[in-house]
Amino acid sequence: MSRLADNFQFSSQECALIEATLDGVITELRPQQKALNQALDEATSKGYKIAPTGEVVYADEGDIPTGDPDAGVPEKEQERRGLEGNIFSVLRKAAEIDARYQIALSRLRVGRGLSVDDRKSQRDAEDISKIAGVAVGLESTPAKGTDPKKVRDWWNDLSKEEQEEQLALNPSVIGNLDGIPARTRDKANRVNLDRLIAMYPEPAPDEVKEKHDGFKAIRERLLNDEGKNPEPLLLGIGPEGQGRAILSYGDPDTANNVAAYVPGLSTTLEDVGGEDGDRAENVWDSANKADHQNKTASIVWLGYDAPQGPEVADTERGRRGGADFGKFLDGVQATHQGDRPHVTAIGHSYGSFTVGQAAQREGGIPADDIILVGSPGTGAQKAEDLGVGANHVWVGAADSDLVTHAPSKGESGYGVITGPIGAGIAHLNDPHELWFGQDPASNEFGANRFDVAFGTPDSHSNYFKPEGGDSLDNMGAIVAGHPEKVTFQGRR
CATH class of the missing domain: 3.40.50.1820 (Alpha/Beta hydrolase fold, catalytic domain)
Known part of the structure; x- marks a missing residue:
């Protein structure tokens, strides 16, 4: 039962990371989608057709410019190539984003017979923060020591989804920010506590043993007092x-x-x-x-x-x-x-x-x-x-x-x-x-x-x-x- 409870907690954390990853890829692909639609509209408005590959082609063979090859590239062909280049540029950028997030999602996979490791959850959060952090707005997180009223206002301005992403990717910061609601801090810090304990093997090295024992004593107290008033x-x-x-x-x-x-x-x-x-x-x-x-x-x-x-x-x-x-x-x-x-x-x-x-x-x-x-x-x-x-x-x-x-x-x-x-x-x-x-x-x-x-x-x-x-x-x-x-x- 203890292992099952740990597995559920780990699964919850990983699902929150998946949500943050998907939100990140959506956020990054949305402007590319907008740019692509604009490029397609511009090409079709000028009478071109768009192949499934993104190539820009002339609507009719009769539209293909002809002339003296020594006179250089015809103006119409220059226009076609420019429009095609814009489309390919957007597609390349979208493909790069897609590949980056494919890697991120693959790292969140676990094998059968789940064995929880709090360090893995932390490493996963760090990986996703690097890949999706900017997209989901991690750079907006206030620094420790910020006026608690400003922290409160920042937190309240986030959507529920954005708050969950901050908790998933940034628990060590959110849990210790004055101005964050108490129950939110508690949720983040229980994750932090498990990760701090998991940082060191048993027995812990002498230089960190006192802190390590302290973290374990606090977790033991929380477990013993669960459900009490x-x-x-x-x-x-x-x-x-x-x-x-x-x-x-x-x-x-x-x-x-x-x-x-x-x-x-x-x-x-x-x-x-x-x-x-x-x-x-x-x-x-x-x-x-x-x-x-x-x-x-x-x-x-x-x-x-x-x-x-x-x-x-x-x-x-x-x-x-x-x-x-x-x-x-x-x-x-x-x-x-x-x-x-x-x-x-x-x-x-x-x-x-x-x-x-x-x-x-x-x-x-x-x-x-x-x-x-x-x-x-x-x-x-x-x-x-x-x-x-x-x-x-x-x-x-x-x-x-x-x-x-x-x-x-x-x-x-x-x-x-x-x-x-x-x-x-x-x-x-x-x-x-x-x-x-x-x-x-x-x-x-x-x-x-x-x-x-x-x-x-x-x-x-x-x-x-x-x-x-x-x-x-x-x-x-x-x-x-x-x-x-x-x-x-x-x-x-």
Whole structure:
């Protein structure tokens, strides 16, 4: 049954390629057909006959020009040859097009006893793209990073047939374009995921093993969650950098409430198929509990290279990731059906810095609320700097979470010179200044601090679990647009 399902999926992809190929040959032959009809009409209007071979002949023997051979080719004969040359030129061009597409269609044949190979499907798509890509308009596909509203308008202007051709020939692009509908992205990315896994034999080479294992973990999660409520949608997948993955529980295009969670330190692709996928699902459960009458979509967004070690102290990953996260949220708004959704951006650990950078970009982010949990700072000194209003910035910080007490750069530098005691003295001078700016849980920052469990030394990972106390319930209430259900604790 598993093989049969794979065969059906492969057959569907190949049929879409056949459709694109036929559309390509029709598109290329149509102007040749028009040119041929014009040439035929011109020849017949001047009194010539056209042989089945395309030759132009005189209607009557009496029309054949005669005269002195030394005087050169008669004008009438020159006209006949010119008309015949036009017809033959069109026929040669049509024959070249026909031969090229015959080759393309022959490559889509498979033998009896179909054995699916995702790499073959990808190679077929690449071949057809080279042959038919221009004819079916692949060059019109927007580049990644294009304004999501422009992407949305481009996609909506395509016919159903043209959309199917883009999906067949360009799934790795369509699946990762902000501004493309969520279900379309999911359809493309499931194809992308299978192809990414098929790129390497088992066992995968050491240099790609971590990404390879991550892709397999995500596919396993999708298979295990098939048919459940909420349904998982794969909104992004790719091999760039450490790997990219965006997984949603619920459809953000039709949801009333959308939560987009950015994970932080040490997150890998495998975590999207594991703990971080669980966190997104837990947020959905909590929001649904707070308001089961409105639909929620809860997303884990790993669209950047999360720090894996010492680079956690660097700001560049967060800045680049913040720009891409902002563009993703622009896409959520662009493709949403009906009234504007209530959007909550959630950042955990270094992910809170990434969210903070997105919020401080020019124009801000299209979010109604921002949640920061386990945060070492956002790069902002005040909650109001995040652009959604201080009353819509929410912070969860367990007092036992060491990351939320991360020393500032100045304290660290002073400690290198004077030792732990000197660093401690420096921290007393400004206890609420963290590595990436003001402590979001501090009174000076001015955000809402919601209640979480005091926790243990490992509480940094518990905000999305029952061990986090009221943390998950509070996040669900915020995502569902019910701030009156949030429980609070005092700022630092």
